[in-house]
Amino acid sequence: MPIDKKQIIEKEMAVVDGIELGPDWNRMFEQRVIFDYNTDTLDKVRDLEGAESIGACYQCGQCIPVCPVDAVGEYGPMRVFSDLLRGKDLFESDELWKCTTCMNCLRVCPKEVDMIKIMPAVREEAVMEGNVPDELQEAFENTFEYGNPLGESQRKRADWITETNSEVPLMKDKKEADLLWFVECYPAYHGRGKETSRDMATILNTLKADFGVLGTEEKCSCDSQRLAGEVGLFEEFAEQNIKTFSKYKFKQMLVTDPHALNALRKEYPKHGGEYDVIHYTTYLAPLMDKLNMTNKLDYKVTFHDPCYLGRHNGEYEAPRKILDAIPGVELVEMGRCKEQSYCCGGGGGGMWLDGFMSDHVNERLSENRVKEAVETGADLLVVCCPYEISRFEDAVKSTGNEGKLAVKDIAELIVEAMG
Numbered sequence: 001m002p003i004d005k006k007q008i009i010e011k012e013m014a015v016v017d018g019i020e021l022g023p024d025w026n027r028m029f030e031q032r033v034i035f036d037y038n039t040d041t042l043d044k045v046r047d048l049e050g051a052e053s054i055g056a057c058y059q060c061g062q063c064i065p066v067c068p069v070d071a072v073g074e075y076g077p078m079r080v081f082s083d084l085l086r087g088k089d090l091f092e093s094d095e096l097w098k099c100t101t102c103m104n105c106l107r108v109c110p111k112e113v114d115m116i117k118i119m120p121a122v123r124e125e126a127v128m129e130g131n132v133p134d135e136l137q138e139a140f141e142n143t144f145e146y147g148n149p150l151g152e153s154q155r156k157r158a159d160w161i162t163e164t165n166s167e168v169p170l171m172k173d174k175k176e177a178d179l180l181w182f183v184e185c186y187p188a189y190h191g192r193g194k195e196t197s198r199d200m201a202t203i204l205n206t207l208k209a210d211f212g213v214l215g216t217e218e219k220c221s222c223d224s225q226r227l228a229g230e231v232g233l234f235e236e237f238a239e240q241n242i243k244t245f246s247k248y249k250f251k252q253m254l255v256t257d258p259h260a261l262n263a264l265r266k267e268y269p270k271h272g273g274e275y276d277v278i279h280y281t282t283y284l285a286p287l288m289d290k291l292n293m294t295n296k297l298d299y300k301v302t303f304h305d306p307c308y309l310g311r312h313n314g315e316y317e318a319p320r321k322i323l324d325a326i327p328g329v330e331l332v333e334m335g336r337c338k339e340q341s342y343c344c345g346g347g348g349g350g351m352w353l354d355g356f357m358s359d360h361v362n363e364r365l366s367e368n369r370v371k372e373a374v375e376t377g378a379d380l381l382v383v384c385c386p387y388e389i390s391r392f393e394d395a396v397k398s399t400g401n402e403g404k405l406a407v408k409d410i411a412e413l414i415v416e417a418m419g
């Protein structure tokens, strides 16, 4: 770009360190505006409590290849950051809802740009303004009205118990137990989730565990609603659940859902509820020799690490130890496993955004993952998160892999081996 002569300042004479400089030597340029840009949209995000780290991005690009959404579309913190620099208003943009809070970007980011805090902070503002995709809004309203995102009656929360042959005691009857089993919504209401709950009850009874459930006293842990921006709803439900927990004596809290694990372990203490919370795989892994698994299963399996069990809560080994202990099961790992595990798309509100996401990605995250599982040659994709079983079973159908790959919860495999 040629220099505009008007920008050149030439003094008749200038003295620098006692040396006289004539006009040819004291030329200097006015401060030049190279391009006009303002940081208003970036500042609007950066100024929110929890979202400050977005400003630390220096666009190295390391987050892009690990972002599961970028694998099926275009996404990642770097792209969000550069959109903000270009003036895109994240509060009103569809980009706000694409992040599943899987945490894979934070794992590699040298500047610790933390989408797990940035997204809920910005989403909370958007929720207050009513800028929420319809299907997510419906899940929020269901949770508010019925105590669960599926919109099922609270009175039916314990119905799965009547459908099992195992004994499932209620805390309101026994008041005290070693384990308070927090069942959570999908394992209490969803068809496939209920099957896993029934198997879990069989396992606990075989182990002669002293446990109890809350039944209709239990409400959604609300972790995914919190991450999707409904912080007020989360706080209200946390307070109600904590009040219910306080009525009973228990040593440990057992959870079937990694999202509940995350809420109860990391978020409830901020509201006065501190518990020793354990995921069922962590609980069962050291007890496998106490289960009489006489049935030799003939399965080649692959295992999907749930984001909220693995990256968020550091448990990678327990499910693998369980699989190793089941007779006849051969585990083949997918390329993206453990810390680098791919995401099923259900976290951070994604569970209720499939319709919205279909306008933004070329395939569902769950479909991408199912294809990877099929490539291993496994007959079974094993999961240990209630979101995954329905997501992956749908994806098996939509990718035309019915008959090639089945999806089972790890508790189902244990019971099958018990005969």
Ligand code: SF4
Residues within 6 Å of the ligand: 056, 057, 058, 059, 060, 061, 062, 063, 064, 077, 078, 081, 108, 109, 110, 111, 112, 113
């Ligand atoms: S890895 Fe971190 S610093 Fe690098 S581009 Fe991504 S968000 Fe920015």
Ligand code: SF4
Residues within 6 Å of the ligand: 066, 067, 068, 069, 070, 075, 076, 077, 098, 099, 100, 101, 102, 103, 104, 105, 106, 115, 116
């Ligand atoms: S948290 Fe996961 S989905 Fe969200 S931007 Fe990071 S890698 Fe992508």
